[in-house]
Amino acid sequence: MTRVLIVDDHILVRTGIERILADTDGIEVVGQAADGEEAIQKARELSPNIILMDVKMPGIGGIEATRKIIRNNTAIGIIGLTASGDETFVQRLLQAGAKGYLTKGASFEEVVRAIRHVASGQFYVDPTLTSGFIVRDPENNNPFSKLSDREMQVTMMLVTCQKVHEIADSLFVSPRTINTYRYRIFEKLSVRNDVELTHLAMRHKLVDVTD
CATH class of the missing domain: 3.40.50.2300 (Response regulator)
Structure with missing residues (x-):
């Protein structure tokens, strides 16, 4: 079973x-x-x-x-x-x-x-997904591929409207550490704030607009 x-x-x-x-x-x-x-x-x-x-x-x-x-x-x-x-x-x-x-x-x-x-x-x-995706293309056009795993995790928490202190509590780090990740993410993705980050995530289908 x-x-x-x-x-x-x-x-x-x-x-x-x-x-x-x-x-x-x-x-x-x-x-x-x-x-x-x-x-x-x-x-x-x-x-x-x-x-x-x-x-x-x-x-x-x-x-x-x-x-x-x-x-x-x-x-x-x-x-x-x-x-x-x-x-x-x-x-x-x-x-x-x-x-x-x-x-x-x-x-x-x-x-x-x-x-x-x-x-x-x-x-x-899932067979409907693009074949060959497992081998990552270094020229991938998805800007989020630039992020580390931790940066990606913080990104997803930010774009689902979680506050810095909530993210810090969840990840057992200080709010200052989360803000350091935020600004590093902004720099890597060429965005200026959480709103632009969320719009970028929506364009690349990392956020379900229907949620």
């Missing part, structure tokens, strides 16, 4: 996925989590084989949660979920240790196929 943990900040998404998996042979949903911090805790408590991990969530987010979960238990297979198939997210998620990636537009059959593949030790990437 493959034990699955579902992580998403939208309860309707979590509930919907759990319902479609409920009658699937060989798959048992053992729990849900609403953010990255809870995912880390539930991964320890419930010992799932597979985690369906939303990438863009409040708090530390799916990429950092993936990194911490894999650091504690390399046997867990994490499959990233997001509304978009942006190459920046795919790359960073796989680099963090995930074994698969699906867009939220994937069919029920696709989700089950991904779970079975990853549970058997294979990698699985």
Whole structure:
């Protein structure tokens, strides 16, 4: 039996996925989590084989949660979920240790196929995504590819309207450290403030406008 943990900040998404998996042979949903911090805790408590991990969530987010979960238990297979198939997210998620990636537009059959593949030790990437994205092009036109993993994490927290002190609390650093990251991010991306950063993120589909 493959034990699955579902992580998403939208309860309707979590509930919907759990319902479609409920009658699937060989798959048992053992729990849900609403953010990255809870995912880390539930991964320890419930010992799932597979985690369906939303990438863009409040708090530390799916990429950092993936990194911490894999650091504690390399046997867990994490499959990233997001509304978009942006190459920046795919790359960073796989680099963090995930074994698969699906867009939220994937069919029920696709989700089950991904779970079975990853549970058997294979990698699985949504076939609708651009082939060959795993090999990063140094001339990538996406400006966010210039950022480090930590800078990308802070960026995503900023563009989802989290305050500097909230980000600092989540990452266990000082607000001054977060502001240092902010200005470094602004310089690398040639933006002047959080508003321009958010607009740039929207243009490159790092933010779901419909959220």
